[in-house]
Amino acid sequence: MKKPRPWLAPAATLVIAVAMWFYPDLVDAAGWPIFYLLFAYTVFFWTAQASSWNLFTGFSGYFSFGQGAFYGVGVYTVGVMVVKRGWPLLPTFLVGGILAAALGLSIGLVVFRLRRLRGEIFALMTLAVAFVLGAVARISSTIDGGQGIPLSSVPTPEALGTHPQMIFRLGLITAVLAVVVAQVVQHSRLGWGLFSIRDDEDVAETLGVPTFRFKMIALGLTGFLAGLSGAVHALQVSYVTIEEVFNIRVPLMVILMSILGGTRHWMGPVLGALVVHTMSDRLNRAGLEAVSDIIVGALLILMIVAMKEGLYLRMRQRPLITAIGAAVGVAGGFVLGPLDSAVTHLGYTLLGAVLGAMIPVGSRRQRPERGAPAAQAIEEVVGG
């Protein structure tokens, strides 16, 4: 019986976060390109979004397409309140999170009260909320009015450094917050309650899990973290429009990242965000913008089919072959070149590790997915 150490992961995350806080100074001192900061910020952004999505959907199994709505509420809170009303920036971030959490709780209050609501209907309802919000924002001139909002003039806190340094640090804070919350939840009663809801909600309820309350708490946390991250992201886009915010891109990306990385562990969305963003960034940089979505999409399908349990658990089950793969990736990077950027190096290393983990060698026992064959076999024996 393994002894769980719930404090270990958050403590390690915080130590890494403190070290990373000074990364912009290193970039500055070493004269590295600013792109290194922006690349890292985008990984932080997707890490925060994917971790937030996974906290509710990955842990509880209720499939949500509502991520775009939470994210959009965050972006537009900064757009409307800071640009149009002149609110101070930092408190508005919190307001963005709180409004998105309130949206999550309102959706939950309606949806979870309707007892017989099936999974697909929940997914469609969350998708509809994003479109409805987008339509409302487009009509309402106090929000957007169809004109979009320019965000480049937002005054930013100087204490956090230049604009790229500031966006890096804000992104770091939101990502670390989302990851630590996910870590704490995963090892708490809330996390176990959500896992049992995911496996069998009726049984969870009859074993004492307050299913309604737990789903509400999780959806509220998801909304808060996604709204906060969206509010910070408003500083990274110079011009915000309805079409770019309330669309299907954010939900699809976080779903892909989380499922690729693995939804049962907090590390899954983190790894997924890193791998997916690095791959698509490098393909774009290589001048393959037109086909990069096709290549990334094909790779994702391959990975998800080959590793149903998710990349993270797969790598943990076979650390040796993953490390060999990563080493081959590093070496391959030198051979193939040109190594114009450390990000390309990272790309080759991740690709090597992923391909290594995918190699179908005899693995140790794996946990079954939902709808395990055992349950079906029982149904045949008992139900027949």
Place this chain on the structure above:
Amino acid sequence: MADLRFENLVKHFGGVHALDGVSGHVGEGEIVGLVGPNGSGKSTLINVLSGHYEADSGKIVLDGEDITDRPAHRIIEMGLARTYQIPRPFSTMTALENVSVPLMFGSEPMSPGAAREAALEWLEFTGLDAYADEPVSSLNLHQLKYLELARALAARPRLVFLDEVLSGLNPAEVNESIEMVRRIHASGITIVIVEHLVRVVTSLATRIMVLDRGRVIADGDPTEVMRQPEVVTAYLGKRAQSA
């Protein structure tokens, strides 16, 4: 104390009267056998009493407190636990994790760490401790039924509903399970057991309730109840009775 009373419980599924005015009581220390032909409403009664289904009408009272409209997680907190006829383990968890879930909730919730340690005791009680870290997919039907038991007992109930814990088992496993039920009862837990095997019910139960088409047709001493003409008819049909 575990004194459960229910009056005029009605539950319809579309046009089907699964429960058509069922009343009864379960007293402290009893082993009540709940029997009846297929579709007579036994499982529905357990589902309603455990809060899994909401009754259309009727009243459920535990120790003088009306619990009719309580959600299921509050009912188990008050000491009413149940098992499922077809085992429904949490399929992505190990056996130990399955049993630790009810320990984290209820009237005295434990932290996940403490729950894992306490869960091991219930796996030992049901003889599953060797499988603690196994995924549930590696357990056979007999073991999964015991896992259902361990999970229900881990909720520290005063009364437990056992829904066909013996069905699908071979004779040796049935005998072992009967002993298990006796041990659970001996530990001070009141039991309501649904069972098809009449031999088993009559040997275990202190009282038997017979359901037929959503109604209680007999309630009393096991051997006497099973001889009543209505019960024989319900089980075997008219000709058997006259023969």
